[in-house]
Amino acid sequence: MTLLTTSKTAPGAQTGSLPATEPLKIVGLSGGLSSPSRTLSLVELALARISADAEAAGLASTTRLIDIAALDGIGALRSRPASEEIEAALQAVEGADFLVVGSPVYKGSYSGLFKHFVDFLDYRGLIGLPVALLATGGSERHALVIEHQLRPLFAFFQAQPLGTGAFFTERDFANGAVSAGAPQERFERLVHEAVHALVARRRHAHPAIERAA
Numbered sequence: 001m002t003l004l005t006t007s008k009t010a011p012g013a014q015t016g017s018l019p020a021t022e023p024l025k026i027v028g029l030s031g032g033l034s035s036p037s038r039t040l041s042l043v044e045l046a047l048a049r050i051s052a053d054a055e056a057a058g059l060a061s062t063t064r065l066i067d068i069a070a071l072d073g074i075g076a077l078r079s080r081p082a083s084e085e086i087e088a089a090l091q092a093v094e095g096a097d098f099l100v101v102g103s104p105v106y107k108g109s110y111s112g113l114f115k116h117f118v119d120f121l122d123y124r125g126l127i128g129l130p131v132a133l134l135a136t137g138g139s140e141r142h143a144l145v146i147e148h149q150l151r152p153l154f155a156f157f158q159a160q161p162l163g164t165g166a167f168f169t170e171r172d173f174a175n176g177a178v179s180a181g182a183p184q185e186r187f188e189r190l191v192h193e194a195v196h197a198l199v200a201r202r203r204h205a206h207p208a209i210e211r212a213a
């Protein structure tokens with residue numbers, strides 16, 4: 001399930017007024033089905049950039065990348081608890097301090113696999129959670145998938161999606177790199193907003209939200 005789990009603690013980090021606590025948990029969730037998947041590599045890039053910029057801002061973080069399609073036993077979940085690996089993935093998302101989600105556009109919306117995983121998250125598990133919304137598509141025709149599909153889904157969870165989302169076609173994002181110009185500017189803005197949200201989360205650490213058993 002976990003393709004990447006890293007821990008970064010800024011060497012000699014100046015935390016200023018920030019309390020010294022556990023590293024912030026940044027979790028990436030990709031609903032791509034291809035192999036290789038552009039969506040997965042976009043989520044991976046965003047995770048790496050957000051973590052690196054957070055570190056530069058004095059915030060220690062861990063990153064964890066969940067490739068839903070690679071989860072053992074994914075397919076037709078009927079109930080929870082699911083398999084050990086899927087349960088760990090669901091709990092990682094529910095326990096995150098920041099979530100980066102990405103889905104390919106399938107028939108004008110997020111992939112069914114992505115929604116299938118999200119369907120099994122505790123409905124109270126993402127309250128107040130900052131979320132970066134990413135999507136990849138074949139053309140710009142469905143660029144509003146972020147605003148019309150992903151944003152309302154995370155509103156259901158009372159999560160807090162960043163103002164900037166990023167929808168990239170192959171022209172905007174290929175071979176692991178964001179194209180120069182408008183796509184790069186949008187991506188940088190998203191990373192900037194993500195770090196801002198992480199700083200705010202650390203400053204105003206919310207009491208843990210009780211979750212369903």
Ligand SMILES: Cc1cc2nc3c(=O)[nH]c(=O)nc-3n(C[C@H](O)[C@H](O)[C@H](O)COP(=O)(O)O)c2cc1C
Nearest residue numbers: 032034037038039104105106107108136137138139
């Ligand atoms: C079943 C299927 C349906 C798709 N539907 C759309 C669509 O409605 N709109 C669109 O822009 N792209 C559509 N695409 C293209 C994918 O969104 C695009 O290739 C995406 O970047 C693939 O991401 P991945 O490499 O992570 O799988 C579709 C692709 C597939 C396989």
